[in-house]
Amino acid sequence: MSKLDEFWMVQAIELAQRAADLGEVPVGALVIRNDKVLGVGYNQPISGSDPTAHAEINALRDAAKNANNYRLPGTTLYVTLEPCAMCAGAIVHARVDRVVFGTCEPKAGAVVSQQRFFENPWLNHRVNLTADVLQERCAMQISHFFQQRRDAKKRVREQANRDG
Numbered sequence: 242m243s244k245l246d247e248f249w250m251v252q253a254i255e256l257a258q259r260a261a262d263l264g265e266v267p268v269g270a271l272v273i274r275n276d277k278v279l280g281v282g283y284n285q286p287i288s289g290s291d292p293t294a295h296a297e298i299n300a301l302r303d304a305a306k307n308a309n310n311y312r313l314p315g316t317t318l319y320v321t322l323e324p325c326a327m328c329a330g331a332i333v334h335a336r337v338d339r340v341v342f343g344t345c346e347p348k349a350g351a352v353v354s355q356q357r358f359f360e361n362p363w364l365n366h367r368v369n370l371t372a373d374v375l376q377e378r379c380a381m382q383i384s385h386f387f388q389q390r391r392d393a394k395k396r397v398r399e400q401a402n403r404d405g
Contacts, residue, residue, distance in 0.1 A: 270296035272304035280304025323350035343379025
């Protein structure tokens with residue numbers, strides 16, 4: 242793990258906070274080319290009424306628009322959470338060179354946890370992978386979000402029981 246990877250992951254963590262502020266699962270992503278931000282994104286499927294509005298997809302869309310090209314060679318995608326199958330497919334189609342993620346997604350992670358999508362021999366593009374960059378910080382951000390959500394639901398139930 243390089244200092245540069247850590248620097249960009251901090252930026253992704255800040256983007257993830259934008260998602261949390263909207264009540265979305267806090268996942269942030271950015272696409273970097275030549276040490277410059279080409280695209281940014283954070284989770285917005287609920288607020289955007291779009292099941293495909295994952296952080297990675299939003300960052301890829303932004304980068305493609307800024308590059309004026311649906312292909313993104315020479316780029317690195319930084320994301321706080323391991324990509325799902327949908328996002329892994331989009332990453333391959335966009336021809337991203339490298340993915341750096343913060344923490345694993347044990348239920349739906351498609352690059353190391355549940356499958357190794359990027360290793361499929363039939364893919365026409367190879368993606369380099371770096372895992373666990375600022376892993377603890379990324380994991381804590383997500384854990385904290387879900388703990389707050391559970392606590393809020395518990396308070397609502399307790400209030401309903403008192404009122405009931």
